[in-house]
Structure formats: C-alpha cells, structure tokens
Amino acid sequence: MGSIVTSDGIRLHYEERGSGRPLLMIPGWGTSARWFGAQMEGLSDGLRVIALDPRFHGQSDRPDFGGRVSRGAMDVHDLLVALGLDDVVLLGWSIGTAVVLSYFDLFGSERIGRFAIVCGSPKPMNDEAWNLGFTDVAGAAGFKGFAAADPAALASANVPTYFFSPPPAEDMTWMIADTASLPPTAAAMASGSSSPGYKTFLPTSAPRTFDPAASALTSSLMSFHASSLRSAERISVSGLPVSFPSQASNA
Numbered sequence: 001m002g003s004i005v006t007s008d009g010i011r012l013h014y015e016e017r018g019s020g021r022p023l024l025m026i027p028g029w030g031t032s033a034r035w036f037g038a039q040m041e042g043l044s045d046g047l048r049v050i051a052l053d054p055r056f057h058g059q060s061d062r063p064d065f066g067g068r069v070s071r072g073a074m075d076v077h078d079l080l081v082a083l084g085l086d087d088v089v090l091l092g093w094s095i096g097t098a099v100v101l102s103y104f105d106l107f108g109s110e111r112i113g114r115f116a117i118v119c120g121s122p123k124p125m126n127d128e129a130w131n132l133g134f135t136d137v138a139g140a141a142g143f144k145g146f147a148a149a150d151p152a153a154l155a156s157a158n159v160p161t162y163f164f165s166p167p168p169a170e171d172m173t174w175m176i177a178d179t180a181s182l183p184p185t186a187a188a189m190a191s192g193s194s195s196p197g198y199k200t201f202l203p204t205s206a207p208r209t210f211d212p213a214a215s216a217l218t219s220s221l222m223s224f225h226a227s228s229l230r231s232a233e234r235i236s237v238s239g240l241p242v243s244f245p246s247q248a249s250n251a
Contacts, residue, residue, distance in 0.1 A: 004082040013059035015051045018044025022085045025051045028094025029190045030179035032058030056186035067188035073102035080111045087113035101198035122198045147187035155179035
C-alpha cells in the first residue's frame, strides 16, 4: 500500500501487489480499492496490480472540492507520474469507466498501453438517439440528490444489486458501510459521470470485444472470489490498444 499527493494537494491511497506490467484499476462510485481484493490476489502473480482509492473514497482524503470526473482523471495522471508508470493497462469499472475515458480526453494515451472498461458506457446519458447508457437527465439528478441527502439509505438499497451471487454477509456489511461513508461532495462526481459523451474519440477500428485474456479479467471483476484466477491459470491481460491525441492539459 502507499499514497501520493495530487497536484491540488489531496492525498490518495492505493493498494499494490505483485510485479511486472502495471495494471491500474479504478473502482466505481461508492467503492474503494478494497473491493478489488480478489482480483489483486488472482492477477498479481504476473502483474503489478494497483488499485486506487479515488478521492472521497476508502482511505483517500475527502475534501470539499474536486467532485468532477475530469479531476478524477487528473488524479489518475498524478498517480502514474508519481509512481513512474508507463505502458499501463488502465481499467475502469462503472463510473471508473468515465474516469478512464476522461483521462484519454485530457492526456491522450500518455503512459497507457491498453485499457479495459467494465460495466460502463462511452455515453452514460440516454437520449432519443442513444439507449446504451444507464440513466437520463431526471435519473442523474435524482441519484445526485439521494446520494447527497442520505448516502446510507442509498448504499443499503444499491450495493446488494451489484452482485449476481451475494457475497458473504460480513463482506456485504463492510461494502455497504464503504459506500455509506461518502461525503456529500462525492455525489457531484456520480452525477457528473453521466453527462459527458466519449463516443467521438474512441477508436472505430478497435475490436468490438476483448480478447480471451481480457475477457477472463472482465468477466471475473464482479465475482467476489478469485477461483477463476488461480496462479495455475495465469492470464496475460491485454485489453484494447490505445492511441489517442491529448486534448487538453487541465481539467
């Protein structure tokens, strides 16, 4: 484990295990590096696996500013620079998908060799021309209000729906508590992740599905057990290649 200080003075905590090509995992809203425990166990025999506590989450600082997806992307960049990482496999889960795509929008493919998005969309907000998102304007506003007003109730209602098969009761307890502990500022990030659309700069020539190695990773992410990723069944994570121009230097 370790921590870095971002360009705006916030301490970010991360967990780290293994050696080799770096795999950086960005969790979804209301979750933390701890949620990736099984994946770190299963993948660290061949990779340097790093899981981030985003700002407001886990053991990272919880300021009253910076509740924007673009700031989350800058936090990722700050982490990569601080740890001297290159040729990274960058993975985003849920709202972490928006952070990953925002990173490409801001920094191009700087320091990134491959990427994977899990349970996310390049355009989260549905409209008359797009129905592959997960919310609309009213839904995003309602979620933001609920998250800011009563995160404990939201956590109790939402967290159990994340799993196809429920984890052990003691794990469900700490997961709900993890989400319930978020400060109101974090709600803005949840709402903000629904607004941007990143379809226009995703590579149209990229494969429509991950290769088998990456598929093994993504299909296992929401399983709380590492049985499919034992050392004897080592996989090599590749994901999709990236080559994006940098669009901006600030967020």
